[in-house]
Amino acid sequence: MNEDDRRYLTAAAGRIEKLLAARGASPLRPVGLTPDLQTFGEHFDRLLDALEALRHFAITLANGDLAQDAPPGVHLLGPLKHLQSSLRHLTWQTQRVAAGDLDQQVDFLGEFSDSFNQMIQALREKRAAEEKVRYLSVHDSLTGLYNRAYFNEELDRLRAAAGDYPVGFLIADLDGLKTANDAGGHQVGDLLIKKAAQVLQHSTRAEDVVARIGGDEFAIVLHGADEEQAGIAIAQIRATMDTFNHREVIFPISMSLGAGIATNPCLLEDALRRADEAMYQDKIQRKGYARNALAGLGQPR
Amino acid sequence: MIPTFGEHYRFQWDDLGDIELGRPNLGSQLPVAIYRLAQYTLRETLAQRYGDDTAGDILRDAGWIAGREFCLNVLDRGQPLNAFIAELQNQLKEMGIGVLRVERADPEKLAFMLTVSEDLDCSGLPLMGVTVCDYDEGFIAGLLYAYTGQSFSAKEIDCWATGDRTCRFDVKPDALAA
Numbered sequence: 001m002n003e004d005d006r007r008y009l010t011a012a013a014g015r016i017e018k019l020l021a022a023r024g025a026s027p028l029r030p031v032g033l034t035p036d037l038q039t040f041g042e043h044f045d046r047l048l049d050a051l052e053a054l055r056h057f058a059i060t061l062a063n064g065d066l067a068q069d070a071p072p073g074v075h076l077l078g079p080l081k082h083l084q085s086s087l088r089h090l091t092w093q094t095q096r097v098a099a100g101d102l103d104q105q106v107d108f109l110g111e112f113s114d115s116f117n118q119m120i121q122a123l124r125e126k127r128a129a130e131e132k133v134r135y136l137s138v139h140d141s142l143t144g145l146y147n148r149a150y151f152n153e154e155l156d157r158l159r160a161a162a163g164d165y166p167v168g169f170l171i172a173d174l175d176g177l178k179t180a181n182d183a184g185g186h187q188v189g190d191l192l193i194k195k196a197a198q199v200l201q202h203s204t205r206a207e208d209v210v211a212r213i214g215g216d217e218f219a220i221v222l223h224g225a226d227e228e229q230a231g232i233a234i235a236q237i238r239a240t241m242d243t244f245n246h247r248e249v250i251f252p253i254s255m256s257l258g259a260g261i262a263t264n265p266c267l268l269e270d271a272l273r274r275a276d277e278a279m280y281q282d283k284i285q286r287k288g289y290a291r292n293a294l295a296g297l298g299q300p301r
Numbered sequence: 302m303i304p305t306f307g308e309h310y311r312f313q314w315d316d317l318g319d320i321e322l323g324r325p326n327l328g329s330q331l332p333v334a335i336y337r338l339a340q341y342t343l344r345e346t347l348a349q350r351y352g353d354d355t356a357g358d359i360l361r362d363a364g365w366i367a368g369r370e371f372c373l374n375v376l377d378r379g380q381p382l383n384a385f386i387a388e389l390q391n392q393l394k395e396m397g398i399g400v401l402r403v404e405r406a407d408p409e410k411l412a413f414m415l416t417v418s419e420d421l422d423c424s425g426l427p428l429m430g431v432t433v434c435d436y437d438e439g440f441i442a443g444l445l446y447a448y449t450g451q452s453f454s455a456k457e458i459d460c461w462a463t464g465d466r467t468c469r470f471d472v473k474p475d476a477l478a479a
Binding site for chain 2: 072073075078079081082085086088089092096099101103
């Protein structure tokens, strides 16, 4: 062992101390050592390089920086690269959750996976509860149709959307509900209301809004409908009502109907008023029919 | 990448046959080692005859056909991107092909950094110093071609064969890679 060898070993011991103290330890790049020690020194330098890369990458990860890529060819970094990959994927998953995707599941981070998945489950339950509350707030519990609150929201939307015109309104009123309630009880009245709701739903398009806005009163928003299309919709409702009454003869229903068309947002209220007036005109004309229909309540045919 | 033959190849999904009918006792599964035996002896033969680069290109083209056919026959192409990725993850896992994860995704540019752990082709291979998942590169490019109609570049940048524990693919449309 020569003097260079002794100096190298002292320096190498210093490097090891630095590593044990979690400090950076640069390679020694030895030259001129005795052959065996020279070979060892070169291997030791490769180890120092790898450990320095490991230290640097570990600090980067510990600081939460996932953007830095590990240097290639340092196999000691394998587990940390794997962890980095998992954390990057977790970041993407979290972004997806933030965007509303609650199908994300984690199965690669031990106890954290369980906590993450529990959080997702809790978010799902919260979303389901919110959806239920939202549904109940805009639907009529008896018929499943939209309620007056939703109909009013729809009117607000139409007031703000000048491009969605013309729009047609139908007002439908169930004839003789009070008489039916008095004669057969509220169960019969509810049955007639539900039947009227079914008739209206079967007669309209999926994009139309059918709402129960009062005890026996319904309103329908026919998007894009002019007078001719509103007339067709009324005819369709009458045809469906006939079919239902033909199929279910014990509790026939009769509805008075009226239509109004708005060609711009300023005419919305006017169109609703005209639909209401038309419905009352229809009711006056149909009173005789309703009386006849109600006369058959509860009587076997 | 799109192979020079494009969509004009003879292979059809039906060519895989009725495995249930043909293997009523042995079933549809087989050890990964046997799959790799076929894959790597085929690779070796191609490399012996045409050289390493051409062998890689041929496997990439084959993977492209497989990825396209897999997408056309197994996945729902009508769904939005994130739902498509979720279904792909599930199918790859269920079929034992690998565990796909997304490290980065740019849905506007259709650029992704994907990893595949427990990869059918390479996980557990001895250290070779070079990436070996040419077939996977083609598979990803073919799959995304079937989904988007665009030509994709899928470049493996980490592989078990280079000492990593997961395969990492830099994926982007060819127009963006150029």
